[in-house]
Amino acid sequence: EVQLVESGGGLVQPGGSLRLSCSASGFAFSSYAMHWVRQAPGKGLEYVSGIVSYGGSTFYADSVEGRFTISRDNSLNNLFLQMSSLRAEDTAVYYCVRVLTGYYYYMGVWGKGTTVTVSS
Amino acid sequence: EIVLTQSPATLSLSPGERATLSCRASLSVSRSLAWYQQKPGQAPRLLIYDASNRATGIPARFSGSGSGTDFTLTISSLEPEDFAVYYCQQHNNWQITFGQGTRLEIK
Numbered sequence: 001e002v003q004l005v006e007s008g009g010g011l012v013q014p015g016g017s018l019r020l021s022c023s024a025s026g027f028a029f030s031s032y033a034m035h036w037v038r039q040a041p042g043k044g045l046e047y048v049s050g051i052v053s054y055g056g057s058t059f060y061a062d063s064v065e066g067r068f069t070i071s072r073d074n075s076l077n078n079l080f081l082q083m084s085s086l087r088a089e090d091t092a093v094y095y096c097v098r099v100l101t102g103y104y105y106y107m108g109v110w111g112k113g114t115t116v117t118v119s120s
Numbered sequence: 121e122i123v124l125t126q127s128p129a130t131l132s133l134s135p136g137e138r139a140t141l142s143c144r145a146s147l148s149v150s151r152s153l154a155w156y157q158q159k160p161g162q163a164p165r166l167l168i169y170d171a172s173n174r175a176t177g178i179p180a181r182f183s184g185s186g187s188g189t190d191f192t193l194t195i196s197s198l199e200p201e202d203f204a205v206y207y208c209q210q211h212n213n214w215q216i217t218f219g220q221g222t223r224l225e226i227k
Contacts, residue, residue: 059214105211110163
């Protein structure tokens with residue numbers, strides 16, 4: 001069974017840092033591009049960041065560019081999101097997403113999400 | 121950035137009725153558009169990709185159409201489990217954006 005399990009969320013003060021992790025299982029992790037998508041409380045979906053299968057190329061939404069860093073460890077089947085200079089507007093559920101097989105851009109499999117709250 | 125505008129914001133229908141949801145892009149995205157369904161407390165689920173291809177396990181009552189800037193998600197006969205929020209999503213050279221969502225509620 002394909003599974004994505006996020007961890008690392010929590011309460012952090014404005015200006016602080018947090019590292020999210022996503023543990024993947026049930027598929028060939030190193031063969032898939034991966035993404036992070038977030039959803040603020042009561043709001044819609046917002047694309048955050050993506051990384052190709054081999055990790056050589058990464059992509060960011062303008063709202064997080066320069067503050068967030070996506071990475072992956074294909075030997076451990078893990079995806080990461082290092083978040084720094086956090087703001088109140090970064091408060092959201094963060095979903096780890098695997099692409100649809102054969103595509104880079106469609107969100108085929110979603111984790112259950114981890115909650116990040118930025119507040120003093 | 122390509123902006124996706126979904127309409128209506130809320131759609132009130134009864135089970136058995138036909139639902140038509142719209143997604144309009146600010147620039148042409150060809151057929152690079154997907155639809156997702158999200159139920160309360162759950163992660164989204166991919167329904168449609170490349171404008172009209174159903175994802176694995178998605179019932180045939182869900183269909184997608186359109187190209188360029190105008191897209192439609194149609195649910196031919198609503199089942200009770202179809203009442204949820206629906207999002208469209210486009211990609212353009214790794215610039216990925218979502219629409220703001222349409223809430224499909226029971227009338």
